[in-house]
Amino acid sequence: MDSATQERRKERIDRGIKVRTEGIYAISSWQGITYMALPTVAFVVGLLILPLVVPTMAWQRIIVIACLFALLALVFDFLTNFVGIVCLGGAFFTGVGGYISGLLNSAWGIPIIFTIPIATLGGAIICTLFLLPCLPMRGIYFAIVSLMYPLLFARVIQALNIFGGTDGLPGLSTFPNIWVELYLVLPIIILLTFGIRRLVNEDFGIVLRAIRDNDQAVKASNINITWFKTKAVLLGSAIGCFAGAYLAHLYGWMGLSLFALDFSIFPIAATVVGGGGTLVGPVIGAFILAPLSEMLRAFGPLRVVFYSLILAGLVIFSTEGLVPYLERKYHQFERWIEV
C-alpha cells in the first residue's frame, strides 16, 4: 500500500474514565465520583461565588442582570427545545411582570416581598391567556404573535398614556442592598435549572417532549396537547414575569423599556451560544453575553446591531453551542486514525 496516499480521519472515543463510570460504577472510585460530579459542582459553586470574585459593584450589578437574562434564556430553551413552542416574546413576560409589580407597588404601596410573587403568578395567568388562542395553531403563529405582543403593548401604553405612559413610573421600592439582589436570584436560577431538568425527565415532561417530537401521535394517545402546552406556557411565563418584576424593583422604575425587544432577542442569543436543549447552556450563555453586552454599551445602538448579527450568524450557520462542545471534550477525545 502506498503510504503517501493513506487517508486519515478523526475518530471520537469515550474517555476511559467515562466508560469506567457508566451507571452504577460511578461510585466505585473517588476519581469516578469527582469526574461525574465536577461539572455540576463547578456550575453551582461557580455561580454562587461569582459575585465575590468580581472587582467592582458595577460588575455585581451586571451579574444580577445576567441572572435575569439567564432566567429568560432558560424559559426559551425549555419552551423551544423541550415542548416545541418557539416563544419570541420574552419581552412580553418581562413587561407584564414588571408592570404588574410596579403598579402594585406604586399605586397601593405593596412591598416588594408581595409584589414579586403576585406579579409572577398574576402575570403568568395573563400572559398565558393572551397566548392561549395560538396554542392549537401551527407553531409559526405562536412565534409571530408572541413577538408582536410586547411591541403592541408598549405602543398602546404609550398611546393611551396609561401606567405612566412614555415616561414610566419612577420611585418604586428597591432591594435593601446588592447582596440581597444577588443572593435572592442566584439560588433561584440554580433551583430552576435543575428543577426543569428534573421535570423534563419526569412523566409530565416526557409528554411535553413527545409533543415536540410528534404531536399527532400524542393526540392519538388520548392526551389533550393544548392543556399540556398551556401548563408549559404557564410555567415559562411565570419565570419570565418573575424576571420582569425583579427588574422593575432593581431599578426602582417601571417603564416601556420593560417591553424592549432586547428581552426577546437576548434569550435566543444566549441559548444559541450556550447550546439549545441543554438548559444549562442558555444559563451559561447569558453569563457570557451579559458582560459582553455591558462592555459594548458605550457604542449605543451598535451593540444591538452586533448582537443581531451574531444571532443571525449563529442561527444560520447552526452551531452546536458551547455546552455540547464542552461536554464532548469532557467525555470524549479525538484522535487521527488511518483509514
Added chain:
Amino acid sequence: MHIFIFGLVNSVILALFASGFALVYGVSRLANFAHGALYILVGFSTWLFLNRVGINYIGSIVLSILIVSLIGGAIYRFLLIRVKGMPDSEIIASLSIGIAIMELFRWRGFISETYMLPPFVKGSVNLLGVMIDWQRLLIIGVGLAIMASLWVFTHHTKVGLSLRAIAQDKHASMMSGIEPDRTAVIALAMGSALAGISAVVILPLGNITVETGYMVLINAIAVCIVGGLGSWAGVFAGALLLGFSQILATALLGPHWQMVVVLLFIIITLIIKPSGLLGRQKELEERV
C-alpha cells in the same frame, strides 16, 4: 364622507405595507421579519441618492428599489436559504437581520436630522366635499394599480403562475420543474420591491424614521393575522377592516387609539377565528 375617504387611504396604505410580507409568506412560507427594515432602507437610500449624490427624484427611486430588491433576494440566496424549512429559525434569522439593519440606521444618527422625501405632487384637491392632498390620492391609485398588476402577473405570466403554483402545492410544483429556491429568491426580491414602492409613495406623508420600520412590520403582520396568512383576499379584507377601524377610532377617540385598534383586532381574531378572516391556514388538526 371624510371618514370614508381617509379610511380608504389608510386601508390602501395598510394593504401596501402588508403586500410585500404576504407575498413572501404566500409563496415560500417564509415570514420575512426584515420587511420593515427593507421598507426604510428604500426610503433612506432614495433620500441619500437624492440629497447626497444628486440624482433626480425618479432616478433615485428606481435605483433604490432596484438595489433593495437585489438586497432582498441576496438575503434569501445567501443567508435565509440555509435555514429554509425551519420556520422558527427563519423568523429569528430574518428578524435579526431586520433589527441589525434598522439599528444600524439608528446608530448612524438617522434620527437627528429630519429626513423627508418630497411628495410627487404638491397641493390638495376638493373631492366630494373633502380636502385631500394629491399625494394621498396618488397612494390610492398606486395601491390599486399594484393590486391589479399583481393579479395580472400571478395569473398570466409564467413567473407569476409558478409563484402561485408553489404557494398552492410545493411538491407538485417541484415535480413540474419549478425550483422552490429560485422562486423564493424572486419572491423575496419582489416582496422587497413592493415594500420599496410602498415606501416611496407613503413616506412623503411624513418623516423617515427608524420607528417607521417597526411600525410597518407590526402593521403588516397585523393585517395578515386579521385577514388570514396566505390569502390575498385576506390582505384586502384585513387592510380594509383595520384601516377603517383605525380612522373611525381616530375620529371618535383620538389619533393615539390606532395602535389599540390593532391590538384589539388581533386579540379578537385570535379568539374568534385564529386563522384570520379569510385565512386558509389549516389548524394543526388537519395536518396528518
Added chain:
Amino acid sequence: MNQEVVLRAKGISKSFGGVKAVNQVSFDLFKGEILGIIGPNGSGKTTLVNIITGFVKPDEGVIFAGEKKITGLSPHQISGLGIVRTFQIPRPYPSLSAVKNLVVPLFSSRIQRTTGGKLGDRDTVALDILEEIGFERDAHAPYKPASTFSEGYLKRLELARCLALRPHTIIMDEIFSGLSVSEITAMIPIIERLQMNGITIMMVEHRVRELFQLANRVMVMNFGQKIAEDVPTEIAKSEVVKQAYLGVK
C-alpha cells in the same frame, strides 16, 4: 346472529379541493372481528381512517361508536373512548427511548380513569407491554432512542403505543407496509393474539394475501367508494374487485 356493532359509519363523504376522496361510504364494524379494507392507491382508505379517528372532519355523514356519536370529535377524544390507530408511517418520539415512548399514552386520562390512578410505575408497565409485543425486557433495545429502531420494531412500537391505552378497537393503517416478508410473518401471530384477547381490529392493507389470512370480512374501496364487502374467499373471486385493481373493462 346479532353481533354488537362497535363502529358504525353512515354516508361518509369528504372532498379535498375538487377531489372527492371519500364518497358516501357506510359500513359496520362488529365486535371481535377483523375487518380488512383494501383498494388501489388513492381509493380513500387512509382518508377514511383519518375521518374515523378524528384527524379529518367529514363533509357529510355520521359515525357512531356503540351508541355514542363521534363524528367531529378530536383524535384525543376518540382515543379516549378506546378506539386507537396506528399510523402508516410510524410516528414514534425519536428523541425518547422505547420505554419513554410508552409512558406518554400511560399518562393519558383514559388510563387514569381505567386504573383509578393505581397504575404504579409507568416505566415498569411500559416494559411489560414492550415484552408482550416482542421487545426483550433485559436487552438494551427498550432504552435506546426510538430514532435508532428498524421499521419492524417501529411498527411494533406503534402497536405497543395503541395497547398502552387499553383499547377495545385498533385501526391499523397499512401496518405491513415497509416490512420484510419475515417481519410480516412475525407480525401476524401478534395480531391474531390481539383478536383472541377480544380486541376488534380494522386493517387497511395493501398486502392482500396476508390480510386475507387474518380478516374475517373484507371491504373494498375504489375512487372513494365502497364497491364490495364480503368474506375474503368471495372477494378473491369478485370480478368487480379485479376490475378495480387491474382496470380491466
